[in-house]
Amino acid sequence: NAGVTQTPKFRILKIGQSMTLQCTQDMNHNYMYWYRQDPGMGLKLIYYSVGAGITDKGEVPNGYNVSRSTTEDFPLRLELAAPSQTSVYFCASSPNSYEQYFGPGTRLTVT
């Protein structure tokens, strides 16, 4: 099993551009999550999903959108990128909403 995979690993965006961060898991987990982690800060939950077709906002959803059309995939969309969205983005999945398994992260810079 590959676990949780994320693409791309790194990306530089210009202000106002849009992009989609991809997240795929092959563990058949129902729960999936998107976090951002700024330097010296804890993980902040952006969006999460408890199953295909169901998504909900986390602590910091503004400027992001998600969809969950399949169990495996949970893409995160950034519209109109802003410098405040410079961060490391982690996707995670869980079989039961308790232990979470994280992907390797995407490092995004918006300039």
Add this chain to the structure above:
Amino acid sequence: RKEVEQDPGPFNVPEGATVAFNCTYSNSASQSFFWYRQDCRKEPKLLMSVYSSGNEDGRFTAQLNRASQYISLLIRDSKLSDSATYLCVVRGYSTLTFGKGTMLLVSP
């Protein structure tokens, strides 16, 4: 009061030392607690769950004090490979709240 609070450290200890981290949480209704480990520029990984009666996994011991709303992690016989940031985590409804982490540096 922040939801999950940790001393950011760093804790600098020599190999073989015993080190303890504490964490406090604000939601008295929280039921599940964890310690995650995060290496520099890597993703967090589950280290261990924390049970009410306390639990041990090799050199690692976790304790929960519900009355005082704090969680602890004790590492015995520290190894160089234990150098990392340790994240205290509290479960809410379908989601986890992460502390900012405590950095541990183990030196030869």
